[in-house]
Each structure stands twice: as structure tokens, then as C-alpha cells.
Amino acid sequence: MQVIQLIINGILLGGIYAVLGVGMTMIFGIVKLTNLAHGEFVILGAYGSTLLAQALGVDPILTLIVTIPCMFLIGMGLQTGLINRVMLKGSEPALLVTFGLSIILQDAMLLLFTADARHAGAAYSSTILKIGGINIALLDIILLVISLVTILILTMFLNKTYMGRSIRATSDDTQAASLMGVSVKKTYAIAMGIALATAAVAGLCIGLKWTFYASSGGSYLLIAFGVVVIGGMGSIPGTLVAGLVFGLAQVIGGANYGLLVSYILLIIMLAVRPQGLFSK
Amino acid sequence: MGDNKTLASAHKPIKVLDGIPMLIICIIIIAALYILGITGVFSSNLMRYLMNIFLYITMGEMWNLLSGFTGMTSLGNQTFIGLAGFSVAVMTSTYSMSIWVGILVALVIAVVVALLLSFVLFRMRGMYFAIATWVVAEAICTWFLSWKYVNQGGGMSVRAKPYPRIPEIYLMALTLCVIAMVVVYVLLRTKTGLGLTAMRDDADASSSVGVNIFKSKLLVYVIAAAFTALAGAVFFVNKQTIYPSSGFDISWTVSMVFIVIIGGIGTVSGPVVGAIIYVLLSEILAKLPGWSNIILGAIAILVIIFLPDGIMGTLQKKLHFELFSQKRFSEPKKNLRAKAQMQA
Amino acid sequence: MSEPLLKVEGIQAKYGDFIAVHSATLDVPEGKIVSLIGSNGAGKSTLMDTVAGLHRPSAGKVYFKGEDITGLPAEKIVTRGLSLVPQGSRCFIRMSVEDNLIMGSFPKGVRAKAKDNLEKVYNLFPVLKEKRNDASGSLSGGQRQMVAVGRALMTDPELVLFDEISLGLAPTVIKDIYATIKRLNKETGITVLLVEQDTQRAMKTGELCHVMLKGEVVLSGPPRELGDDEIKKAYFGI
Structure with missing residues (x-):
């Protein structure tokens, strides 16, 4: 019974990890960054949802209506104003610029929101459902649904719309895409916008599930990168499985060693199969 | 028009500033730094700044050696700083050994860990390598946070009787920095160094002329690990306390990247200029708590956009000189390429 | 004679310091099939990329339908009715055949016609309809070329540039594709510029022929008026 409980917990966490990684996978696969x-x-995104929910007294999930468009615009602006420019100079300068951005953002959040631990509470935060001897937190189910819906919408967008197709085409061959009338820079900007929109969703999930600090970004980045590596870049089904793998690693390692188990798993994966489990 | 200009400037003879006169200038500067430190002309405050500059130069040169000259961009050199700091702390406080034993153990551990990591890390390239080095640092940090032997997250102290005074630590840092720079300079002028620069520019060409990539990379990685560890050890001897969160902090890499980018990536003199600017800037920014990384990050991004060669790189290009040039192998490098193409 | 559909005047194109096209001048009259021949490295592909906007010229002018399109990006040029089928087909290999074709109707002006155009392409290449849901990366070389041609036709072009479309294909497949191009030209009046290394095939298909050598167009004229020797001389530069 305990094993089943563990596996279920792992699956439930997997959704959050998948949505955490999906934005990074997109940028990795499309913008090659x-x-x-x-x-x-x-x-x-986590701060946005937490603080807005507190200020307005609404359910944190509702704040997505505000945080998703905001993050989308930030992403587009960032890509247009900064990263597109730097990418002309090569991939290494672009990597270092995002590194610079990360330290700027981290300290800016520290200044704005202080070093206090934050958490987004909701009415259903502590409801536990008992199904056949297995305890499942209602919150976990809600978060899994949010993650899966996000990934489903993203998949539909990429497969069924002109814009989505143009994003996939750009990821396959930028020159051929521009011959079809696609502006590569604009596509990159939209892809970055979408990636940050998924970051808003991931932030909401993290704010609801755990406490977070201004300095928490680094460890989530590494998990997101792990999802990219295990899932294979640009692969959405791979992302889902990778999320599950990290969810299970987290559960197996427990509170103290969860992160360590995830890191070791990631290092092994990088050494053995850096192109991911799901790429050819 | 613009093209003609750059063409014309490229043909202007480049003055190479090395050889005997430059060597004499360097020796005079170094000797002055030693004498002024020993005779007590420098105040302890000044020596503290200079000590930090020397340590950051060492770390910067090593990061530059990895990223700028060899193309192995690392985000995890703090692994060796943290390990070194804890080695010194454990040896001096748990086993009551001398600081010198602690530093020696730090060196040995860094070399062993670098050798072990190379088997895993050298299977990767580019950003995979970069992130993997970071993951290793984070993994070790996470492990130390719950390892009783190093007092979990509670921190450890470096102990010694009598504790080295500032001038002594200053001399350690200065000596380390001089040795590090000489090693980098000499290494880059050897056949291995030539192979490495060729590898950064064109991995296939260098392998086809028989440069043993794995061996050369390993040599550079171990050297970088060793000197970064020594710098970390001296730093924590001065600081006296270490926590996993301070030893394995990603901000070490932030400093190294900043120093090298500002000074000029791929130049030997760049990290010197970068480290001086970094230490001065940190001092000024200390008055603006919370803003330092924001400003450092913004400066680094602006430099990448507008001055991609850094200060020394841009100066050398504009004024047509090279300080401590790699000239000796810039000629054979072309021959290497030609040979490689002929073989292909 | 009326204004040609495409007019290239003294185009120069460089990669860094390397000059791939020195000074290329050529005309493509409306409604014709024009061929551009030249040996490997003569600068044909660079010239095509430059005309289509993938590469910025360092000197010279390109006029399409009388308008100056020099230096416009590829995504703007395609909306004006000039489409390039690049060398090596360059399909979006992870996308299905149908998604590849639909990408051709990405320009806003042709989206309304996407369904009709798709039917036309399927009529032209029935095999693509059979394989519509397969990833284009799984197709044979000839089928990939069909996807590339179909994708270009989906943009509703007035002029299509085909860059060495026969490269690496079996002779029978080449024959089919050339027949299709001829049919297209006859039935829909699409103007065609064919880049070829094979002089014989180019002479047979083209109504007007340009020969490129070392980055310059050295000979132009209708194939019948150009002597074999003259072409050989221009082609090899002897």
C-alpha cells in the first residue's frame, strides 16, 4: 500500500515538474537557447499569484488571468529588446546574458519582496481525500489538472494554429520558415512569451504547494533543465514522462534527500544520454 | 567603406608587448607588491583589498582558461572553492592540523574530485557541460547541508594558533596569484595550449592533427580546479568561517564571469583588470545593500552587448597591441588549419 | 519588350570577406521558364538566396514586378509573390506533410485560399495526399522535393525559383518533376527560374538561358541561339 501511495505522490508531483520544464524545453528547442x-x-510568477491573491482576497488560481498575460508580455519584450540582439553574437554570450538576468531578477525580487518565505494558501489547501486506503491531497489533484490542461492547450496551439505551426517550423529550419513568410525574430519573441506564460502557471503551482523564497529560482531551474534533458528537447510527451521521473525521485529521496536524488539522477542522465530519452 | 576600414586596420602591424622589457616591468611590479607588503608600508585595509584582488584574479584566470581559451564554459567552479574551504576547516578544527596541511588537503581533494568529475563531465559539451558543472556544485552543497561530518548547515571555523596575520595571508594570496598567472601564460604557449585554443576554434581540425583532446582538456580542468581550490582555501583562511551556502554559492561563478567578461574573455591580462574593477565596484556597492548583483549583472549584460571583447580585448584591438600575446603559436595555428584541411 | 518580371542588376554577395557573387545581372521575363546554369561554386545558390531575401547583398539591385525589393527580408519578399524552393528541399522534417504544405499559406494574404491551394497541390502530387499525415522526414528524396515545391506553390507565387531541384534524385524522378514544372508553367502561367548544373537538361527546359561563372553572369540568351561551344566556354571559363 505504501508503495502505491509513493507512486501516486510521485505522479501528482510530476505534473508540476512537467509544467516547470515545458517552458524551458520550448526555448531550448525553438530558440536554441x-x-x-x-x-x-x-x-x-509565484510572487505574482501569491501577492495578488492576498491583496484581492481571491483564490490564487484566478490570478492566472493577470499573471499569464503579464508574463507573456515580459517574455516578448525581453526577447525583442535584449536576447534577439545578443543571439547575433553567438550562443555563449546569449547564455551569459540569461545568467546575468537571473542574478538581476533574483536580487530585484529580494529587494521588492524581502527575504521572507512565502506561500499561497487556498480554501482547499489542506483537504485530504481518502480513496481505498490511499490519501490524496485535493490540492495535488487540482495542481495536476492545472498542469495537464496547460500542457494540453500548448500542444493544441502548436499543432492546430498557424502561429503554432510557424513556431514548430522555425524550430526545424529557420531559413525555410522565413521563406514561408515567417519572421524568425517575431516567432522567437512569441515563443519566449509563451514560455514565460507557462512559468506563470508553474509559479502558481509552486506557490500553492510549497513555500518559496526570492532565492529559490536556482534549484527550480536545475529541475526544469533536468526535465529538458530527460524529456529530450522540444518533446512535450517526453516532458510529461520526465516530470514523472523527477516527481518519483523527489518522493523516494524524501524531504532531506529529494533534491540530491534528483541532482544525481540528472548528472547520470547527462553523462549517459545527454540528448534525452525521447529524441532519436 | 566600413569594411575597408577594418581591413586596413587588420593589416596594421600589431605591437606585441612581451619579451624582456615587459618581463622586467612585471618583475618590478611584483617585487614592489612583496616589499611593500612585508615592510608594512601597506595598511591592513589596503592589503585586504589587494588580497581579494589577487584571489579573484586567480579564480578569474582559471575560469578564463576554461571558458575563454578552451571553450569549456563552467558554471560550477564554486565546487572547488567550497570543497577547499571545508577541507581547511575540517583539517584545522576537527583534526587540529596546521593551516598548511589544510591547504594541501584542499589541493589534493580538488585534484581528485576534478579527475573523477572529468569522466562524467567530459562526455558533454556547451551548455550541457555548463549546467552539469552547476548541478554538481548544487548536489555537493545539498549533501553537505545534511552531512554531520561537516556540521550539516551549521558552518565550520578555521582554527590555528597563532592565526595567520593579514600580511601573511596577503603574501599567500600574492604568491598564489603570481604562480597562477605564470602557469596560465606558460601553458598557453606550450603545444597543449596551442591544441586547446585550436580546439575551442575548431574541434574537428584540432583532433585531425592529433591533438589529444581528452588529455589536454583534463590537464586544463585539473589545473583550473587546483588553483581555484587554492584561492578558495586562502579566502576562507582569511574569512575564518564557512557554510555550505557560502562555499558552494553560485555567486562565486557570478564574480568569475563578471571579472572575465569585463576584463576581456580570452586575454591573459583581462582578468587582472576585471578583478580590480570587481573588487572596487563591490566596495562601492556595499553601500547599496541588495543592489550589488543587480548593478553587476546589468553592467555585464551591457558589456556583452556593446563591448563584447571586454576592456582589454577592445583596447588591444583599437590600439593594435597585445599584452602577453599568444603570438608564438598564432602562426603555427594557421598551419595546423591548413594541414587539417589537406587531410580532410 | 515589356519590363521583365524579375530584374537583377549588378548584385554582389559576400560571406564575411569571401565574395561569392561578384556582379550578377540577369532578367526573367514574365510567363517564361528561364534556366540558370553554372558549375559547382559559380555562385548560383548564393544569388538565389540573395534574390529571395535569405542573404543581404553588399551591392546591386533586385527589382520584382518593377518594384525595388533589394535587401528586403525573405518573409516580406514571399508575400509579394516570389517564392524560392531552396537547395536540398529543406522540409520541416518533424512536421507532417500536410503541416508542411499548410506552412506555405502562412502569409496572411493567402490563408483564405489555403484549402483550394492544398487541393491543387494534392492534384499535382497525388502521392503527397496518401502520405499527408506522415512526418516529412520519413519521405524519400523525391517526395521531399515534392513537399518543398508544393509548399512554395501554397504561397500563391508569380515567380518560383528552383535551386538545383534535381540534386541527388533518380533520373526518372527528375523527369517527373521537370514535367510537372513545365505543366505548371503552361497551365497557370507561373514564371519559373531553374538553377541547374546539368547543361543539357537546362537547355531543353529553359526558353531563356543564363550561364554563371565565378560569381558573374557571363552569357545570356535563348538556348537555340547559343552555340554548344559558346556555352561550354562560358560554363568552364576556357
Whole structure:
């Protein structure tokens, strides 16, 4: 019974990890950039949801109506104003610029929101459902649903719309895409906007599930990167499985060693199969 | 028009500032730094600044050696700083050994860990390598936070009787910095160094002329680990206390990246200029608590956009000189390329 | 003679310091099939990339339908009715055949016609309809070329540039594709510029022929008026 409980907990966490990684995977696969500031953007989303929910006295999930568009615009602006420019100089300067962004953001959040631990509470935060001897937190189910819906919408967008197709085409061949009338820079900006919109969702999940600090971005970045690595870049089904793997690693390691187990898993994966489990 | 200009400037002869006159100038500067430190002309405050500059130069040179000259961008050099700090603390406080034993143990551990890590890390390239080095640092930090042997997250102290005074630590830092710079300079002028720069520019060409990439990379990685660890050890001898969160802090990498980017990536003199600016700037920014990383990050981003060669790189290009040039192998490098192309 | 559909005047194109095209001048009259021949490294592909906007010229002018399109980016040029089928097909290999084709109707002006155009392409290449849901990366070389041609036609072009479309294909497949191009030109009046290394095939298909050598167009004229020797000389530079 305990094993089943553990596996279920792992699956429930997997959704959060998948949505944490999906934005990074997109940027990795489409813009060919490792965004070292992704963790900070997730935490920014977490602050947005937590503080807005407190200020307005509404359910944190409702704050997505505000945080998603805001983060989308931030992402577009960032790509247009900064990263597109730096990418002309090569991939290494672009990597270092996102590194610079991450430290700027981290300290800016520290200044703005102090070093206090934060947590977004909701009415259902401590409701536990008992199903056949297994305890499942209602919150975990809600978070899993939010994550899966986000990934489903993203998949539909990428497969069924002109804009989505143009994003996939750009990721396959930028020149051929521009011959079809696609502006590569604009596509990159939209992709970054979408990636940050998913960061807003991931931030909400993290704010509801755990306490977070202005400095929490780094460890979430590494998990997000792990999801990219295990899932294979740009692969959404891979992202889901990778999220599950990290969820289980977290559960197996427990409160003290969860992160360590995840890191070791990631290092092994990087050494053995850096191109990911799901790429050819 | 613009193109003609750059073409013309490229053909202007480049003055190489090294050889005997430059060597004499360097020796005079170094000798002055030693004498002024020993004779007590420098105040302890000044020596503290200079000591920090020397340690950051050492770390910067090592990061530059990895990223700027070899193309192995690391975000995890703090692994060796943390390990070194804890080695010194454990040896001096748990086993009551001398500081010198602590530093020696730090060196040995850094070399061993670098050798072990190389088997895993050298399977990766580019950003995978960068992130993997960071993950290693975070993993060790997480492990130390719950390892009783190093007092979990509670921190440890460096103990010694009598505790080294500021001038002594200053001399340690200065000596370390001089040795580090000489090693980098000499290494870059050897055949290995030539192979490494060729590898950064064109991995296939260098492997086809028989440069043993794995061996050369390993040599550079171990050297970088060793000197970074020594700098970390001296730093924590001065600081006296270490926590996992301070030893394995990503902000070490932030400083190294800043120093090298500002000074000029891929130049030997760049980290010197970068470290001086970094230490002065940190001092000024200390008056603005909370803002320092924001300003450092913004400066680094602006430099990457507008001055991608850094201060020394830009100066050398504009004024047509090279300080401590790698000239000796810039000629054979072309031959290497040609040979490689012929073989292909 | 009326104004040509495409007019290239003294185009120069460089990669860094390397000059790939020195000074290329050529005309493509409306409604014709024009061929551009030249040996490997003569600068044909660079010239095509430059005309289509993938590469910025360092000197010279490109006029399309009388308008100056020099230096416009590729995504703008395609909306004006000039489409390039790049060398090596360059399909979006992880996307399905149909998604590849639909990408051709990305320009806003042609989206309304996407359904009709898709039917036309499927009529032209029935095999693509069979494989519409397969990833284009799994197709044969000839089928990938069909996808690339179909994708270009989806943009509703008035002029299509085909860059060495026969490269690496079996002779029978080449024959089919050339027949299709001829049919297209006859039935819909689309103007065609064909880049070829094979002189014989280019002469047979083109109504007007340009020969490129070392980054310059050295010979132009209708194939019948150009002697074999003259072409050989221009082609090899002897």
C-alpha cells in the first residue's frame, strides 16, 4: 500500500515538474537557447499569484488571468529588446546574458519582496481525500489538472494554429520558415512569451504547494533543465514522462534527500544520454 | 567603406608587448607588491583589498582558461572553492592540523574530485557541460547541508594558533596569484595550449592533427580546479568561517564571469583588470545593500552587448597591441588549419 | 519588350570577406521558364538566396514586378509573390506533410485560399495526399522535393525559383518533376527560374538561358541561339 501511495505522490508531483520544464524545453528547442533565468521567472510568477491573491482576497488560481498575460508580455519584450540582439553574437554570450538576468531578477525580487518565505494558501489547501486506503491531497489533484490542461492547450496551439505551426517550423529550419513568410525574430519573441506564460502557471503551482523564497529560482531551474534533458528537447510527451521521473525521485529521496536524488539522477542522465530519452 | 576600414586596420602591424622589457616591468611590479607588503608600508585595509584582488584574479584566470581559451564554459567552479574551504576547516578544527596541511588537503581533494568529475563531465559539451558543472556544485552543497561530518548547515571555523596575520595571508594570496598567472601564460604557449585554443576554434581540425583532446582538456580542468581550490582555501583562511551556502554559492561563478567578461574573455591580462574593477565596484556597492548583483549583472549584460571583447580585448584591438600575446603559436595555428584541411 | 518580371542588376554577395557573387545581372521575363546554369561554386545558390531575401547583398539591385525589393527580408519578399524552393528541399522534417504544405499559406494574404491551394497541390502530387499525415522526414528524396515545391506553390507565387531541384534524385524522378514544372508553367502561367548544373537538361527546359561563372553572369540568351561551344566556354571559363 505504501508503495502505491509513493507512486501516486510521485505522479501528482510530476505534473508540476512537467509544467516547470515545458517552458524551458520550448526555448531550448525553438530558440536554441538555455534560459538560465527560467527559475527566476517561475518564482516571479509565484510572487505574482501569491501577492495578488492576498491583496484581492481571491483564490490564487484566478490570478492566472493577470499573471499569464503579464508574463507573456515580459517574455516578448525581453526577447525583442535584449536576447534577439545578443543571439547575433553567438550562443555563449546569449547564455551569459540569461545568467546575468537571473542574478538581476533574483536580487530585484529580494529587494521588492524581502527575504521572507512565502506561500499561497487556498480554501482547499489542506483537504485530504481518502480513496481505498490511499490519501490524496485535493490540492495535488487540482495542481495536476492545472498542469495537464496547460500542457494540453500548448500542444493544441502548436499543432492546430498557424502561429503554432510557424513556431514548430522555425524550430526545424529557420531559413525555410522565413521563406514561408515567417519572421524568425517575431516567432522567437512569441515563443519566449509563451514560455514565460507557462512559468506563470508553474509559479502558481509552486506557490500553492510549497513555500518559496526570492532565492529559490536556482534549484527550480536545475529541475526544469533536468526535465529538458530527460524529456529530450522540444518533446512535450517526453516532458510529461520526465516530470514523472523527477516527481518519483523527489518522493523516494524524501524531504532531506529529494533534491540530491534528483541532482544525481540528472548528472547520470547527462553523462549517459545527454540528448534525452525521447529524441532519436 | 566600413569594411575597408577594418581591413586596413587588420593589416596594421600589431605591437606585441612581451619579451624582456615587459618581463622586467612585471618583475618590478611584483617585487614592489612583496616589499611593500612585508615592510608594512601597506595598511591592513589596503592589503585586504589587494588580497581579494589577487584571489579573484586567480579564480578569474582559471575560469578564463576554461571558458575563454578552451571553450569549456563552467558554471560550477564554486565546487572547488567550497570543497577547499571545508577541507581547511575540517583539517584545522576537527583534526587540529596546521593551516598548511589544510591547504594541501584542499589541493589534493580538488585534484581528485576534478579527475573523477572529468569522466562524467567530459562526455558533454556547451551548455550541457555548463549546467552539469552547476548541478554538481548544487548536489555537493545539498549533501553537505545534511552531512554531520561537516556540521550539516551549521558552518565550520578555521582554527590555528597563532592565526595567520593579514600580511601573511596577503603574501599567500600574492604568491598564489603570481604562480597562477605564470602557469596560465606558460601553458598557453606550450603545444597543449596551442591544441586547446585550436580546439575551442575548431574541434574537428584540432583532433585531425592529433591533438589529444581528452588529455589536454583534463590537464586544463585539473589545473583550473587546483588553483581555484587554492584561492578558495586562502579566502576562507582569511574569512575564518564557512557554510555550505557560502562555499558552494553560485555567486562565486557570478564574480568569475563578471571579472572575465569585463576584463576581456580570452586575454591573459583581462582578468587582472576585471578583478580590480570587481573588487572596487563591490566596495562601492556595499553601500547599496541588495543592489550589488543587480548593478553587476546589468553592467555585464551591457558589456556583452556593446563591448563584447571586454576592456582589454577592445583596447588591444583599437590600439593594435597585445599584452602577453599568444603570438608564438598564432602562426603555427594557421598551419595546423591548413594541414587539417589537406587531410580532410 | 515589356519590363521583365524579375530584374537583377549588378548584385554582389559576400560571406564575411569571401565574395561569392561578384556582379550578377540577369532578367526573367514574365510567363517564361528561364534556366540558370553554372558549375559547382559559380555562385548560383548564393544569388538565389540573395534574390529571395535569405542573404543581404553588399551591392546591386533586385527589382520584382518593377518594384525595388533589394535587401528586403525573405518573409516580406514571399508575400509579394516570389517564392524560392531552396537547395536540398529543406522540409520541416518533424512536421507532417500536410503541416508542411499548410506552412506555405502562412502569409496572411493567402490563408483564405489555403484549402483550394492544398487541393491543387494534392492534384499535382497525388502521392503527397496518401502520405499527408506522415512526418516529412520519413519521405524519400523525391517526395521531399515534392513537399518543398508544393509548399512554395501554397504561397500563391508569380515567380518560383528552383535551386538545383534535381540534386541527388533518380533520373526518372527528375523527369517527373521537370514535367510537372513545365505543366505548371503552361497551365497557370507561373514564371519559373531553374538553377541547374546539368547543361543539357537546362537547355531543353529553359526558353531563356543564363550561364554563371565565378560569381558573374557571363552569357545570356535563348538556348537555340547559343552555340554548344559558346556555352561550354562560358560554363568552364576556357
